[in-house]
Amino acid sequence: MSRFVIIVAGGTGTRMRTKTAKQFLMIEGLPILWRTLRRFQQAVPDAPITLVLHESLFDEFRNLESHHGPSGATHLVKGGAERFHSVLAGLTSLPDEGLVAIHDAVRPFPSIELIRTAFDTAATHGSAIPSIPLKDSIRKISSSGSDSVSVNRSDFIAVQTPQCFDISLLKPAFAAPYSPAFTDDASVFEAAGHSITLCPGDPVNMKLTTPEDLIIARALLDR
Amino acid sequence: MSRFVIIVAGGTGTRMRTKTAKQFLMIEGLPILWRTLRRFQQAVPDAPITLVLHESLFDEFRNLESHHGPSGATHLVKGGAERFHSVLAGLTSLPDEGLVAIHDAVRPFPSIELIRTAFDTAATHGSAIPSIPLKDSIRKISSSGSDSVSVNRSDFIAVQTPQCFDISLLKPAFAAPYSPAFTDDASVFEAAGHSITLCPGDPVNMKLTTPEDLIIARALLDR
Numbered sequence: 001m002s003r004f005v006i007i008v009a010g011g012t013g014t015r016m017r018t019k020t021a022k023q024f025l026m027i028e029g030l031p032i033l034w035r036t037l038r039r040f041q042q043a044v045p046d047a048p049i050t051l052v053l054h055e056s057l058f059d060e061f062r063n064l065e066s067h068h069g070p071s072g073a074t075h076l077v078k079g080g081a082e083r084f085h086s087v088l089a090g091l092t093s094l095p096d097e098g099l100v101a102i103h104d105a106v107r108p109f110p111s112i113e114l115i116r117t118a119f120d121t122a123a124t125h126g127s128a129i130p131s132i133p134l135k136d137s138i139r140k141i142s143s144s145g146s147d148s149v150s151v152n153r154s155d156f157i158a159v160q161t162p163q164c165f166d167i168s169l170l171k172p173a174f175a176a177p178y179s180p181a182f183t184d185d186a187s188v189f190e191a192a193g194h195s196i197t198l199c200p201g202d203p204v205n206m207k208l209t210t211p212e213d214l215i216i217a218r219a220l221l222d223r
Numbered sequence: 224m225s226r227f228v229i230i231v232a233g234g235t236g237t238r239m240r241t242k243t244a245k246q247f248l249m250i251e252g253l254p255i256l257w258r259t260l261r262r263f264q265q266a267v268p269d270a271p272i273t274l275v276l277h278e279s280l281f282d283e284f285r286n287l288e289s290h291h292g293p294s295g296a297t298h299l300v301k302g303g304a305e306r307f308h309s310v311l312a313g314l315t316s317l318p319d320e321g322l323v324a325i326h327d328a329v330r331p332f333p334s335i336e337l338i339r340t341a342f343d344t345a346a347t348h349g350s351a352i353p354s355i356p357l358k359d360s361i362r363k364i365s366s367s368g369s370d371s372v373s374v375n376r377s378d379f380i381a382v383q384t385p386q387c388f389d390i391s392l393l394k395p396a397f398a399a400p401y402s403p404a405f406t407d408d409a410s411v412f413e414a415a416g417h418s419i420t421l422c423p424g425d426p427v428n429m430k431l432t433t434p435e436d437l438i439i440a441r442a443l444l445d446r
Contacts, residue, residue: 138357
C-alpha cells in the first residue's frame with residue numbers, strides 16, 4: 001500500500017514563551033521542523049509529506065527554506081482552528097487508499113524503527129498508536145476542578161505520534177462533526193467504531209513544548 | 224511545626240540497565256542521591272533527612288560517602304518490599320507531630336521554591352502534592368490488557384514528589400494493611416479518608432529512570 005505522511009504544525013509558541021512558532025525554533029543550527037521531516041524522509045523515502053501549517057506562518061516557512069534548504073515537505077496545506085481541522089485539511093489532499101502517518105511537527109526524535117513499525121502495524125491491523133508506560137503517578141480531577149482522586153497508573157498508557165492509519169478507514173472517520181473529545185487522531189478513528197492497535201513508543205520521542213525541552217533536545221542530539 | 228524529610232531510594236537499577244543502583248549513578252561528578260539531598264538541605268536546612276535504602280546497598284552508600292563526603296542524610300533506615308513499606312519504615316523513625324516531605328531519591332531537580340511551597344501548603348491544608356498537566360494524550364487499558372480506550376487528557380494530572388503531609392494524619396494512615404492500590408503516598412493518605420491538596424509541580428522535577436534520562440539530567444545541570 002502507498003504510504004503518506006502528514007506533519008501537523010499547529011502551535012504558535014505560547015508555551016515556549018517565544019515569538020517564533022515552536023516548530024521553527026533552532027536546535028543545533030536547524031529548525032525543529034526540518035529535523036522532524038528528515039526522520040520521515042529517512043524512514044519512508046517514498047512517502048510524500050504533507051505539511052499542515054497556520055497560513056500566517058507560510059512566509060516565515062519559505063524564508064527558512066531559503067536559508068536552510070528544502071524542508072522535505074512535498075505539499076503545504078493551510079491549518080484549521082483545532083488539530084482535528086488541520087488533520088482533516090491534510091487528509092483531503094490525499095488519495096482515498098493507502099496508509100498515513102500523522103505526526104506532531106515538534107516531535108523531532110521518532111526513531112526510524114518506530115516509524116516503520118507503526119506503518120507495518122497499521123498495514124496489518126488498520127491502525128497503530130505508539131505508546132509508552134506512564135512515568136509519574138496520575139490523579140483524575142473532578143468535573144468542578146476542585147478535587148482529585150488517585151487512579152492506578154498501570155491502567156493507563158501515554159500515547160505518542162506518528163499515529164498510523166488505513167486511509168480508507170480514517171477519511172470517513174474524519175467526516176464526523178468536530179467534538180472536543182477528539183484529543184488525538186486515535187480518538188477520531190475510535191469514535192467511528194474502529195478498534196485501536198498499539199505499537200511500541202519510545203521515551204526519547206518527546207514533544208518539545210517548554211524552554212527546558214529545547215535544552216533536553218540539544219543534549220539528546222549531542223549524544 | 225517541625226519539618227522532616229524522608230528520601231525513598233528503593234530502586235536497584237533494572238530500568239537503567241546498569242549494575243549500579245540508579246540513585247548512585249553519577250551526574251557531573253556527584254551521585255544523583257547527593258544532588259537530591261542538597262536541594263533539601265538548601266530549601267529546609269533545619270529539617271532532619273531520613274534516607275530509606277535497601278540494606279544490600281548500605282556498604283556501597285558508606286563507600287560513596289567516603290569518596291564524595293557526607294550525603295546530607297541524618298538517619299539511615301532499612302527499606303522494605305514495596306514503597307509503602309519503605310515509607311512506613313522512614314515514618315517510624317519520626318516523632319508523631321510535624322510536617323514530612325516524602326521524596327524520590329532519583330528526582331534530583333525539585334526547585335527550592337517547590338519544596339518550600341509544598342511544606343507551606345501542607346502546614347495549612349494537611350497535605351500538598353505537586354502536580355503538572357499531562358504532556359501526552361493517554362489511553363486507559365482494559366482489565367484484560369488487550370484493548371484500550373481514549374480518555375480526556377485534561378481530566379488528569381501527573382503527580383510528583385516531594386509529597387508533604389501533616390505527620391499526625393499520615394502516621395495513622397500508614398497503619399493500614401498494604402494494598403497494591405497504594406501507588407504513591409497520597410493514595411495512602413486518601414484511603415484514610417483525608418482530602419488531598421495540590422500544589423504546583425515543575426516539568427524539570429523529573430524522575431530519572433532510563434539511560435536517556437541521565438543524558439537529559441546532565442544537560443539540565445549544564446544550563
